Amino acid sequence: MELYQLRTFVAVAQQGHLTQAAELLHLSQPAVTAQIKALEEELGVALFERYPGGVQLTEAAKDILPEAERILALSRGMQHKAKALSGEPKGKVKIGTIGVPARLKLGPWLACLRSRYPLLTVQTTHGISGGILNEVRKKTLDGGFYLGRNPYQNVNNLPLTEIGFCVALPPQLAPQLAGDDWDSLAKVPWLGLSQFNSLSSITQELWRAQNVAPRKFGEFDEEATLLELVKAGLGVAILAERTAKRFAADGSIVLWRGGDCVTSAPLQFVYSAERENDPLVTMLRDTLLEVWQPSE
Template sequence: MEIYQLRTFVTVAQQGHLTQAAEQLHLSQPAVTAQIKALEEEVGMPLFERTAGGVTLTRAGQELLPQAQGILAGARDLINHARGLKGQLSGKAQIGVTLTPDLLRIGPWVSALTQRYPLLDLRLHHRVTGDVLNLVRKKELDGGFYLGKNPYVNVNTVLLAQLPFRIALPTAWAGKVDFGQPRDLGKLPWVGISQFSSISKITAELWRELNIAPKKVAECDHLDAIRELVIAGVGLALVREEEALALEAAGRVVLVPGLVKLAELQFVHPSDRGGDPILQALLTELAHCWQMSVPQG
């Protein structure tokens, strides 16, 4: 029995699908299938059964999964301890960045990391929020900032803040809406948001809450561009409250009074990186910047 076979077993169990597990492990599906088959032959019983939507654990698989996870955790602890024996923290960290740097407190965070860990090779990559989460899930990023709810069991999250958003509409449209009747908002066009942006999911949640299904125009995935499209009279959109209030004060948009939509700003990282010294350094300095207790990787 090999460590890589156990890693494949755990990944397939988490994903519930051979193709998705293969994608995360950077293997072909036949290779994943072969590893699972070899492991099943070694333990002498089937670990998965196929379903219409993928695979599920057999009773034996359910019994063995916690032990497999424990063995993998022990292997990670051994590697992390060995790295610690080498002395000063070094290595590469690929981080996904979204929204705006000031909102994420990127400057103070990176400054603290580079001063305390001069051998740490920190790489920042700007992405749409949905891309950040997906790349962390596939372990192509070591961590990143994400806006919204995390649906993946193999991704851990650290809640940084609850960001308020407001519904902004062009100033010329104020007379077209009865703010006492929120369903009137469904009669006007909204700026379309790319499905890869978390704002799309947050907007969809708001529509369900208001029981509306507006027409979408001019799809976009950039927050600054969305704001400009509202100002230009293209449609309504959610805008971060701080920016929305400033635009309203300048007479550039009108805000729907009393309606606030909260979105979770989180730092996300792969769940199997527990104890990794680089991840722990990232989380420690992040906690200092956000004045919160230090989360454990």
Template sequence: MEIYQLRTFVTVAQQGHLTQAAEVLHLSQPAVTAQIKAIEEEVGMPLFERTAGGVVLTLAGQELLPQAQDILAAARQLLNHARGLKGQLSGKVQLGITLTPDILRVGELVVRIAERYPLLEVCLHQGVTGDVLNAVRKKELDGGFYLGKNPYANVHTVLLDHLPLRIVAPPGWLARINAANPKELGRLPWVGISQFSSLSKIVSELWRELNISPKKVSECDNLFTAIELVKAGVGLSLIREQDALLAEARGQLEVVPDIVKSAELQFVFSADKAADPVLSVLVSELSAVWQLV
């Protein structure tokens, strides 16, 4: 039995679906199916049951999964130890960034890494939160920043901060309604948020909490475009509190009082990379930059 076959077995078990496992492994579905079949033939028993929604582990599969995970962890530990024997960390680390570099403290992070690990090059890739998380899950990025709750079991997170968000409206709009009644906010148009942005889920969650279902006008995929659309009079939106209060002080928009929505700002990385020396460096430096306990 080969290490790559065990990796396929564990990934299929985690994803519960052959197609999704193939996507994570960067293999075709027939290749994944063939590897699972080869393992089952070698152990002499089925490890998965096929269902309409995907696959689930048999009792034998459930029994073997922890050992397979331990073997893969040991193999990663061996590889990481071998890399460490070469001396100083070197190479490139691919990071996905969302929001803006100042909010994420990216400048301070890169400076710290450059000073302490001069052979380690940090490559930054700007993207929408959902795309960054998906790229991390597929291991196309070593890590990234994500706003919201992480839905994947095979992606680890480090909580950096809770960002307060506020509902904002174009100047003069709040005079048209009783802003003290949250349902009144559902009568006004809102700036739509792309489904590829985690902000979309946060806005939907807020709407459920307020028990409103407003009309969406236009669509964007980041907080800063949303601010400009609100200033232009398109509709209401949910933006970062610091930006909202600053724009209100300049008379560019109005902040809805007494409603604050908190969103988790997290650093995400693949669970398979948890013991990687480069990830250990990133998490350590991020902890210093964000002053995490």
């Protein structure tokens, strides 16, 4: 059966007259009669009884009418929804992520974005801060998360929060640091970092501020890797405060000075400066602030 047949059936039922229903539907009476007959043949039941003043529903039609009205209502609802969506922003947005998704509030943010703009498709690319920043500069990403201070004028920042860092020690190295000073800390091996990892610049700034130059072991690019290597006893590293304290609680690492934060860095959302007024970037910024501001 077709929707137009159901629409004609409902119109005739409401008007109680073929001619009046035809006028309402802008059809000829023979066309209305033909549609009702076709529907009756498909359903296998008579829908109307004719009498001199018009038509009335059969008992079978009285049972069918509510279903026909419901189907037409669903059809109208779908049309209204489609019209509303036709003006919605659409397309794919590419976002660079770093570190732990929970730290970025990635789930709540993307849920908010999905709720506000249902036709947007999101693609995430996980990397390290320097790599994400470069991809944003090259405009291969619409935006991304970056930990640290952005050195580029052609990339704009949306500050989200400040991340504190603790010095994480292997348990077996902790006894060597009884002096509890930076000179003592500089005598134990530190885990080296890739130049693209924002922790590298944060660590270098910290060493310069404390006037120390520790011996480095290896070169690594992920916080999760640093954590595993600290636990394995290979060296010292700075870790985000929440991560450091979570693993210190089970004794797998030890925090220098009881977990005092030795430095901090801003967590930011970065995007091309040329896209400051881009509607898509505005959507990303607005929903990020909606998720971050209430608790920050």
